[in-house]
Amino acid sequence: MIRTSLATGQRSLGDRATAYPLFPPLTRGCPATSTGELAYPLEVVYDYDRVDRRLFDQEPGPDLARWAPLLPPLAAPTLGEGGTPLVELEGVFVKDESRNPTWSHKDRLNRVAVSAAVAAGAPGVVVASSGNHGASAAAYAARAGLPAIVLTSADSPPAVQAFARAYGARVLSVPAERRWPLLREIVDRLGYHPVSNQTVTHTGHPFGPEGYKTIAYELFLQLGAVPAAVFAPTGYAELLFGIWKGFTELRLLGLTGSTPRMYACESAAGSPHAHALDTGAPAAIVEAGPSAAYGIAGGVGGHRGVLAVRESGGEAVRVSDQELRAAQDALAGHGLWQELSGAAGLAAYRRLGRAFDGPVVCVATSSGFKDVGVGTRTFPVTENPTLEDLR
Amino acid sequence: MIRTSLATGQRSLGDRATAYPLFPPLTRGCPATSTGELAYPLEVVYDYDRVDRRLFDQEPGPDLARWAPLLPPLAAPTLGEGGTPLVELEGVFVKDESRNPTWSHKDRLNRVAVSAAVAAGAPGVVVASSGNHGASAAAYAARAGLPAIVLTSADSPPAVQAFARAYGARVLSVPAERRWPLLREIVDRLGYHPVSNQTVTHTGHPFGPEGYKTIAYELFLQLGAVPAAVFAPTGYAELLFGIWKGFTELRLLGLTGSTPRMYACESAAGSPHAHALDTGAPAAIVEAGPSAAYGIAGGVGGHRGVLAVRESGGEAVRVSDQELRAAQDALAGHGLWQELSGAAGLAAYRRLGRAFDGPVVCVATSSGFKDVGVGTRTFPVTENPTLEDLR
Structure with a gap:
C-alpha cells in the first residue's frame, strides 16, 4: 500500500x-x-x-x-x-x-501549510491573523524549527494575544489595514512562506x-x-x-x-x-x-x-x-x-x-x-458561605 | 469478550x-x-x-x-x-x-468519579477546586444532567474562573479555609456526591x-x-x-x-x-x-x-x-x-x-x-510597521 x-x-x-x-x-x-x-x-x-x-x-x-x-x-x-x-x-x-x-x-490546515513551507525550503512562515490561525501557524513552525512572523491586531482578546506569543514567534500587533501589505512585503523581501491570504x-x-x-x-x-x-x-x-x-x-x-x-x-x-x-x-x-x-x-x-x-x-x-x-x-x-x-x-x-x-x-x-471577555471579569468572594448561599 | x-x-x-x-x-x-x-x-x-x-x-x-x-x-x-x-x-x-x-x-478522573455519582443515585456533584478539577467535574455533571456545585477560591486566574462557570454549575468563590467544611456540609445535608478530597x-x-x-x-x-x-x-x-x-x-x-x-x-x-x-x-x-x-x-x-x-x-x-x-x-x-x-x-x-x-x-x-497572568497583559500596536520592526 x-x-x-x-x-x-x-x-x-x-x-x-x-x-x-x-x-x-x-x-x-x-x-x-x-x-x-x-x-x-x-x-x-x-x-x-x-x-x-x-x-x-x-x-x-x-x-x-x-x-x-x-x-x-x-x-x-x-x-x-x-x-x-x-x-x-x-x-x-x-x-x-x-x-x-x-x-x-x-491545526489541520497548518500541518499541511507549514509542510509546504518546509518542502519549499522557505526560511520562515508568515501569517496575518487575530486568532487561532496565527497561534496554530506559530506552533507548527516552532515544531518544524522554522521562524514565524505573526501579524495580529490589537483587538484580539488579551488571552489570545498571549497564545499567539507563546510559541516563540515574532508577533507584531499592527493596524488591520496594514496587515496584508506588510505580509506581502515579508513574503517578497524575506522569502517567508505565507500561510494566510494575500488576495482581494x-x-x-x-x-x-x-x-x-x-x-x-x-x-x-x-x-x-x-x-x-x-x-x-x-x-x-x-x-x-x-x-x-x-x-x-x-x-x-x-x-x-x-x-x-x-x-x-x-x-x-x-x-x-x-x-x-x-x-x-x-x-x-x-x-x-x-x-x-x-x-x-x-x-x-x-x-x-x-x-x-x-x-x-x-x-x-x-x-x-x-x-x-x-x-x-x-x-x-x-x-x-x-x-x-x-x-x-x-x-x-x-x-x-x-x-x-x-x-x-x-x-x-x-x-x-479564546473568547472576547474571558478573563476580564472578577467574581466576588463569599466570606462566610453557608448552604443558603447556594440556593 | x-x-x-x-x-x-x-x-x-x-x-x-x-x-x-x-x-x-x-x-x-x-x-x-x-x-x-x-x-x-x-x-x-x-x-x-x-x-x-x-x-x-x-x-x-x-x-x-x-x-x-x-x-x-x-x-x-x-x-x-x-x-x-x-x-x-x-x-x-x-x-x-x-x-x-x-x-x-x-477529565479522565471525572468521567469515572461523576459516573460514581450517577451510579449512586446522588442528586448532584460537589467539588472544591481552584482550577481544572472543578471545571472538569462541572462539564461531566452537565453532560450527565446532574447539578454541580464548585467551591473555588478567589486566587484562581480570572480566565479559569470563567472556565469553571461556563458549564452551568453553581460556583461559589470562598476563602480557602472554608472550602472543605462547606464541602462536607453539602455532602452531609444535600446528599451531593463529592469528587474532591475531604480528609486530613x-x-x-x-x-x-x-x-x-x-x-x-x-x-x-x-x-x-x-x-x-x-x-x-x-x-x-x-x-x-x-x-x-x-x-x-x-x-x-x-x-x-x-x-x-x-x-x-x-x-x-x-x-x-x-x-x-x-x-x-x-x-x-x-x-x-x-x-x-x-x-x-x-x-x-x-x-x-x-x-x-x-x-x-x-x-x-x-x-x-x-x-x-x-x-x-x-x-x-x-x-x-x-x-x-x-x-x-x-x-x-x-x-x-x-x-x-x-x-x-x-x-x-x-x-x-489556564495559567496565572494569561490575558492580563496588553501589547503595544506598531502604527506604521516596516520590516525594520521585525529585526
Whole structure:
C-alpha cells in the first residue's frame, strides 16, 4: 500500500481545466483566472487511481500522516492533530475540534501549510491573523524549527494575544489595514512562506483545505455512514470547502454513494458567502458590522464556500450573536465550552430548523478560552458561605 | 469478550487485606486504617481472571468506555476523554493531556468519579477546586444532567474562573479555609456526591485514579513497550498513582514483563510527597510557599504518591518555578503550550538529568490558557510597521 503523497499538481477553482505543478504553491490565487476584483483559489489534485481503499480501514486517530496518500507531502512534523471525537447531543453529532494541539481546527490546515513551507525550503512562515490561525501557524513552525512572523491586531482578546506569543514567534500587533501589505512585503523581501491570504477575495493557501478534508474521512469512519448535512462555522470557508472535498473524494473512490449537504454558518455581521450565493456572484466582499464572534465575522469571502454550498445542495445560514450565544450555552450545558464562533454550526442548525434524513454533524471549532471577555471579569468572594448561599 | 465492568470492590491502601463493597464509594478514606492525623485512600479491585487480553488489541482512542472491564461502572456519558497523542521532543515522549474535553488530564478522573455519582443515585456533584478539577467535574455533571456545585477560591486566574462557570454549575468563590467544611456540609445535608478530597491527608475519590490508569494502557499501545520512566506533575498524586496502577495491571495480566519508575514531579514550594519519602512517613502535610504553579503547589500530600514512588523504584523531584518556566518555554518552543504546572514532568526530567534504558514519558497535563497572568497583559500596536520592526 502506497503511504506517501499521491498529489500531482494544483488546479484552478476558477477553471478546473487550468492546471499547475504542485510546487510552488500558488499562494496568490490562480494567475490565469483571477482579476483585480475577484481572485480564484487553487486546489490540489491527486492520482486517485493509485489510492488503496484500505486506507479507510484504519481508526480515525491523531496525526494527519495516516492520510498521507491524499494530502500534499507532510514535510513538517506532527503535533498529533486530528482524530477529534464526535459527541452526540440534541440529536446532532458535534465534531469537537477544540481537541487539536492548539485547541482549534486550524491545526489541520497548518500541518499541511507549514509542510509546504518546509518542502519549499522557505526560511520562515508568515501569517496575518487575530486568532487561532496565527497561534496554530506559530506552533507548527516552532515544531518544524522554522521562524514565524505573526501579524495580529490589537483587538484580539488579551488571552489570545498571549497564545499567539507563546510559541516563540515574532508577533507584531499592527493596524488591520496594514496587515496584508506588510505580509506581502515579508513574503517578497524575506522569502517567508505565507500561510494566510494575500488576495482581494479570499484564496488563502492552496494546500490549506486539504488538511480539513481529513474531517470528512474521520466522520465517515466515526459514523459508519455519510452524514446528511454538515454545519461548519464559516469565515473564509476553507473548513467548509475542505470537508466538502473530502466527501467528494470518498464518493470518487467508490467508498460512499452520497455526499452531505454543506451549510456555511456565517455571522450575520458579515456573511459574504450568503451574499455571494444570494446574488449569484463567485465570491463577495461585504461591509462587516460588529460581532463578538471575531473568528467568523469578517466581510471578505471566497469562491471555495460558494462552490461547496452550491455543489452540495446546501445553504449559507446567517446567525446573530444572540443565536451564537444560545448555541454556545447549549453546548456548554452538555459539557463542551466553545468559542462563540465555534458554536456557529449548532446555531445555524437550530436556526434552519430543518429535518434531515440521516445524521447531522455540527463542527465545533475552538475552545471557549479564546473568547472576547474571558478573563476580564472578577467574581466576588463569599466570606462566610453557608448552604443558603447556594440556593 | 466481557465489555462491562469487572470491578468487584474497594480495598484499603492502608492495609490491602481490608476490603469493602464497591458501593458506596468511600469518599472519606478507609475507616479502618485512617487516624485523625493520617487518612488512607482506597482503590478499586477487579476480577482480573476474567479480563480478556484482546482488550489491548484496540487503538488507544477517545472514550474511556473502551477500557470498561478495568474501570468502575461508567454510568455517566463520555465527552470523548482520553486517547491523547504522544509527541516526541528532546528525546522524551510528551503525553499531551491538554487534548482532553476540558483541556486537562482531570477529565479522565471525572468521567469515572461523576459516573460514581450517577451510579449512586446522588442528586448532584460537589467539588472544591481552584482550577481544572472543578471545571472538569462541572462539564461531566452537565453532560450527565446532574447539578454541580464548585467551591473555588478567589486566587484562581480570572480566565479559569470563567472556565469553571461556563458549564452551568453553581460556583461559589470562598476563602480557602472554608472550602472543605462547606464541602462536607453539602455532602452531609444535600446528599451531593463529592469528587474532591475531604480528609486530613489526601484520599480524594476512591474511583478517581482508575480513570488515570488508562494513560498507562495508552502508553503501552502507543510505544509498543513499557517506558523506563514516567514523569508526572504531582499535586495530590492521583495521576501518578493511577498511571502506576495501570502498569502494574498490565504486568499482572501477563501483557508486560516490567514496570516503569514513577517520578512525582512536585513544585518545590510544597512537595509533600518528597517530604514523606524523605522522612519515611506514609503521607505528609507541609507548609506551602508561593508558586505560580497553582495546580501542584499545595502542602497536602497523600499515601498514593508515596506508594507509587516506593513500589516503582522512582523518586519525588522538587522543581522550582524557574525550572518550570524553562520547561514550559521548551515545550512551547516545540509547539506545545502548557500550563506552568503541566510542564512539571519535563522540568523534573531535566533536573534529574539521569539516563534511562528505555523510553521516557513526561506527562503534560493542561493547556497554557489556564495559567496565572494569561490575558492580563496588553501589547503595544506598531502604527506604521516596516520590516525594520521585525529585526
